[in-house]
Amino acid sequence: MQKELWKGNEAIAEAAVRAGCRAYFGYPITPQNEIPEYMSVRMPEAGGVFVQAESEIAAINMVYGAAAAGVRAMTSSSSPGISLKQEGISYLIGAELPAVIVNMMRGGPGLGTIQAGQADYFQATRSPGHGDGRMIVLAPSGIQEAADLVAEAFDLADIYRNPVMILADGMIGQMMEPIVWHERKPAELPPKDWAALGREGDGRTHFVTSLRLQSAENEVFNQQLMGKYQQIARDEVRWEAIDCQDAQIIIVAYGTTARICQSAARKLKQEGIRVGVFRPIGLWPYPYEALRKLAEQDTVRSVLTVEMSLGQMVEDVRLAVCGVKPTPFYGRTGGMIPETEQVADQVHQILREVKA
Amino acid sequence: MSQIVYQRSPGLKDVETHYCPGCHHGIVHKLIAEVLTEMDLLDTAVGVCPVGCSVLAGNYINCDFIEAAHGRAPAVATGVKRTHPELPVFTYQGDGDLASIGTAEIVHATMRGEKFTTIFINNAIYGMTGGQMAPTTLEGQKSTTSQSGRDRKIHGLPVRMAEMLATLDGMAYAERVCVADIPSLNKAKRAIKKAFTLQQKGIGFTFIEVLSTCPTNWGMSPVEAGRWVQSTMSQYYPLGVVKDAEVPA
Ligand SMILES: Cc1ncc(C[n+]2csc(CCOP(=O)(O)OP(=O)(O)O)c2C)c(N)n1
Ligand code: SF4
Numbered sequence: 001m002q003k004e005l006w007k008g009n010e011a012i013a014e015a016a017v018r019a020g021c022r023a024y025f026g027y028p029i030t031p032q033n034e035i036p037e038y039m040s041v042r043m044p045e046a047g048g049v050f051v052q053a054e055s056e057i058a059a060i061n062m063v064y065g066a067a068a069a070g071v072r073a074m075t076s077s078s079s080p081g082i083s084l085k086q087e088g089i090s091y092l093i094g095a096e097l098p099a100v101i102v103n104m105m106r107g108g109p110g111l112g113t114i115q116a117g118q119a120d121y122f123q124a125t126r127s128p129g130h131g132d133g134r135m136i137v138l139a140p141s142g143i144q145e146a147a148d149l150v151a152e153a154f155d156l157a158d159i160y161r162n163p164v165m166i167l168a169d170g171m172i173g174q175m176m177e178p179i180v181w182h183e184r185k186p187a188e189l190p191p192k193d194w195a196a197l198g199r200e201g202d203g204r205t206h207f208v209t210s211l212r213l214q215s216a217e218n219e220v221f222n223q224q225l226m227g228k229y230q231q232i233a234r235d236e237v238r239w240e241a242i243d244c245q246d247a248q249i250i251i252v253a254y255g256t257t258a259r260i261c262q263s264a265a266r267k268l269k270q271e272g273i274r275v276g277v278f279r280p281i282g283l284w285p286y287p288y289e290a291l292r293k294l295a296e297q298d299t300v301r302s303v304l305t306v307e308m309s310l311g312q313m314v315e316d317v318r319l320a321v322c323g324v325k326p327t328p329f330y331g332r333t334g335g336m337i338p339e340t341e342q343v344a345d346q347v348h349q350i351l352r353e354v355k356a
Numbered sequence: 357m358s359q360i361v362y363q364r365s366p367g368l369k370d371v372e373t374h375y376c377p378g379c380h381h382g383i384v385h386k387l388i389a390e391v392l393t394e395m396d397l398l399d400t401a402v403g404v405c406p407v408g409c410s411v412l413a414g415n416y417i418n419c420d421f422i423e424a425a426h427g428r429a430p431a432v433a434t435g436v437k438r439t440h441p442e443l444p445v446f447t448y449q450g451d452g453d454l455a456s457i458g459t460a461e462i463v464h465a466t467m468r469g470e471k472f473t474t475i476f477i478n479n480a481i482y483g484m485t486g487g488q489m490a491p492t493t494l495e496g497q498k499s500t501t502s503q504s505g506r507d508r509k510i511h512g513l514p515v516r517m518a519e520m521l522a523t524l525d526g527m528a529y530a531e532r533v534c535v536a537d538i539p540s541l542n543k544a545k546r547a548i549k550k551a552f553t554l555q556q557k558g559i560g561f562t563f564i565e566v567l568s569t570c571p572t573n574w575g576m577s578p579v580e581a582g583r584w585v586q587s588t589m590s591q592y593y594p595l596g597v598v599k600d601a602e603v604p605a
Contacts, residue, residue: 022439023438051438054461064432065404068435068436069440197420206420211423
């Protein structure tokens with residue numbers, strides 16, 4: 001198949017169209033502006049709908065409306081805009097509506113910096129909105145994977161009737177890479193017989209709602225949600241382990257950071273140090289089991305987490321490793337991309353400490 | 357021989373509503389139900405009911421419904437109507453919802469000329485949360501957060517949403533009505549029908565503001581509340597057509 005050079009944001013938008021997304025609603029914010037720009041042209045071409053909303057709040061609620069009417073819908077933003085979308089994400093979860101949300105993360109808090117960051121990990125994996133909800137979170141580390149995961153995200157959203165987030169850092173959005181557009185065989189999806197599109201033939205109406213006034217009814221719903229989340233946690237765990245067998249040090253990183261750590265690992269290998277990179281592809285559900293098993297190997301002296309934040313995913317690493325090995329952390333903040341040398345230095349230091 | 361002279365509209369479900377005695381929400385539901393029935397739209401209509409006393413409208417009106425977050429109904433309706441232009445779509449919003457937390461959404465839906473209908477229930481108060489001041493609360497009117505009466509020096513004067521939105525080009529039709537007596541009620545029904553008819557023609561955004569009662573939070577009897585709409589509310593909020601894009605100004 002032929003390789004084509006694509007910019008991350010545009011590849012994500014095109015992948016959504018190819019996955020059958022027919023409604024996109026967005027609001028400008030760097031570093032994801034190419035997504036709404038591309039969609040403004042491509043959506044009408046594909047027979048879909050593009051609206052530049054008045055705010056991120058309106059955009060996510062337009063997604064909610066289109067999703068409630070049975071259409072594959074998407075929005076995208078970057079960190080400050082995702083904060084505004086959280087109300088809508090919670091309502092999507094509460095009404096069990098499928099949707100895809102892209103967060104091209106930048107550095108926070110507040111207005112922060114427009115450069116790539118990874119500091120919205122907690123927001124995405126712990127607290128996508130108020131209430132007891134969860135969101136499937138997928139974290140690509142390259143453009144090919146971003147395009148592939150977008151297609152998967154739409155299927156997962158439909159299968160589980162839950163919003164799915166593509167959590168990428170601004171580098172992924174801005175970078176260009178050669179990719180291949182894979183033919184995907186259509187997934188088996190449940191019928192959207194709940195969609196508000198007009199009454200059924202027998203006069204039955206649909207009422208898409210997240211309101212459950214009776215507390216007992218609300219608890220039953222929450223328990224059902226939890227059942228769904230347990231199934232997702234069992235069946236939808238995604239990760240890649242690179243040279244982790246018999247490694248001395250395992251580095252855990254996702255997104256762009258994982259690629260920097262892979263370069264560091266290659267460099268260290270030439271020095272005779274066996275470094276593996278464990279890369280979660282799904283951040284929720286998190287690959288706890290897989291990471292724990294690798295960390296338990298006798299060869300492994302330490303499990304180092306590297307992030308573009310001052311320590312968020314490291315909490316999941318510590319839950320996975322559960323104290324069986326040391327779990328040091330190295331983090332930089334938005335735009336201060338960790339360099340290969342710096343990661344390698346961290347590993348040298350860890351090995352010195354282990355020897356001492 | 358018995359003869360049916362009046363019966364529940366097939367546009368209403370056969371259930372009891374939770375509305376207080378004398379509340380006009382139920383009457384407006386009935387008018388919408390009758391209009392959708394007469395226009396043969398019950399099978400295709402999609403209503404959007406945001407947070408407020410009417411958040412359960414989908415349990416009462418016999419067509420499809422989507423519940424929306426507080427104030428966001430116009431954005432939700434945009435998502436439905438843009439992806440399904442053939443469906444008649446309407447929002448049903450209170451004044452706290454539309455004129456306060458959801459001002460951005462209603463202004464921009466109007467500005468874009470979204471081709472759905474909004475039924476705006478102006479009862480000059482927050483009903484569901486227990487009678488707090490709304491942007492529509494009249495000067496001097498007491499509420500739980502304006503206990504000595506709304507003071508223009510602190511809160512400004514109440515907003516006339518129909519007039520404000522009618523300044524935007526996207527507004528095709530705006531009318532203010534009430535349902536406090538039979539002639540007004542008939543007029544209100546005609547207005548709602550006109551809005552849905554224009555929506556079907558696809559000429560732009562249609563907006564019906566209904567001056568309504570909240571006897572519970574106004575501290576009035578149902579009869580007093582109905583009279584207050586006519587004697588006091590309609591003085592500040594004049595009834596009638598505010599804008600009709602089909603009629604040259
Ligand atoms: C984000 C958010 N803020 C506040 C509330 C609480 N709340 C529920 S209904 C309501 C106001 C309802 O008043 P109105 O829109 O005038 O409708 P009414 O009940 O009078 O019909 C408020 C503030 C909420 N549900 N969500
Ligand atoms: S509180 Fe007011 S608006 Fe709500 S149902 Fe009662 S009377 Fe109607």
